[in-house]
């Protein structure tokens with residue numbers, strides 16, 4: 001971990017130094033002595049408001065990182081967050097409104113991408129082309145083809161890309177995977193996944209309005225279709241509109257379905273998706289996406305079942321979200337903070353197949369996921385959630401969302417040929433249409 005005392009020391013010293021000026025020389029000397037320049041990692045960020053900024057702070061909490069550049073199309077967000085970086089970490093990043101200009105800055109090693117999902121592909125590919133490593137938030141992108149392009153680009157440019165599915169670095173889930181793979185619950189047959197949160201209903205209705213002062217709205221829209229400004233399509237609530245996100249279904253789906261895939265070491269897009277989705281909440285909120293959805297991803301010997309209900313804060317096993325892994329010998333129920341193993345009864349031997357287990361105390365895993373990324377940036381090893389893993393999780397949610405949007409209860413996916421085999425309508429959703437001057441990046 002970064003020497004936070006050192007950070008505090010910088011801050012406290014400069015406050016104290018109003019009266020004792022000689023002390024101010026110390027921090028940079030201490031800093032230089034701690035981490036050799038060759039081991040330092042210079043961090044930049046595109047999209048600073050919420051999650052991106054959290055991930056930036058996770059980076060800056062480590063000793064060897066420096067924030068050298070920040071970019072946001074909302075000047076208010078940019079200045080507020082840059083001030084926090086200066087005050088808390090003592091770094092003085094250069095500020096940008098256009099990420100393409102930022103990427104010309106040669107001292108940047110890694111770029112954090114915390115923009116809405118419709119921007120992830122362009123932000124990532126441009127960063128990779130500029131020779132940077134990338135931490136891109138999940139869902140990896142807003143369409144299947146963008147995920148394909150990003151995966152190809154990461155390999156083509158030979159850069160480290162970590163997708164922000166931080167449960168891959170969560171100790172509770174790491175331990176659960178070990179238990180499952182050790183055979184503790186026997187053959188894994190099914191995984192039940194659920195996510196129920198209020199925020200999934202979207203924001204209150206609002207009239208279209210003037211673009212707020214300091215916002216480059218055209219750049220916020222980027223490749224998405226032009227539309228008048230509306231607060232409830234903007235910061236935070238964009239995720240409930242298809243042009244920018246996939247709703248709570250994809251928000252949580254990529255995290256949780258990923259656990260079901262990891263348990264089987266399955267880095268494969270689904271061959272089949274069955275789904276039903278509807279909007280049946282009585283609350284008047286604005287969204288394109290669904291508030292109630294169930295999707296099943298069946299294979300011959302394993303079923304992934306994901307259920308989402310937006311607008312409620314309750315779920316099975318007293319948890320708003322979770323994963324229940326069902327094997328012949330027992331079930332493991334897990335979320336980010338705890339897991340419980342409930343063994344089945346072995347009637348032949350008159351005992352349980354395994355010991356009951358209850359483990360609490362998992363912690364937020366963003367920091368571990370970022371640590372893993374920084375380590376891989378240095379070692380050039382594959383990170384915990386590489387693009388291949390992010391892509392497969394994203395295809396699960398996008399395929400189900402496409403099926404739901406076109407009212408097709410079952411779609412068959414041919415991953416090799418990048419197409420649905422039973423619906424031409426579904427195929428029209430694979431590749432997004434970008435608004436000029438933006439175009440889908442081409443990778444050889």
Ligand SMILES: NC(=O)c1ccc[n+]([C@@H]2O[C@H](COP(=O)([O-])OP(=O)(O)OC[C@H]3O[C@@H](n4cnc5c(N)ncnc54)[C@H](O)[C@@H]3O)[C@@H](O)[C@H]2O)c1
Pocket residue numbers: 046047048049050051052071072073074077097099113114115116117119137138139164165166219220221222234235236237238251
């Ligand atoms: N890993 C997790 O658990 C987790 C949790 C929440 C959000 N996320 C993901 O993080 C991403 C951001 O979500 P959020 O809630 O922080 O959104 P947000 O709307 O709060 O923030 C997005 C920021 O990006 C900026 N932006 C938009 N277009 C830009 C561009 N072209 N260049 C520069 N800045 C631009 C916006 O002005 C805003 O400041 C999403 O992909 C979301 O799914 C991940």
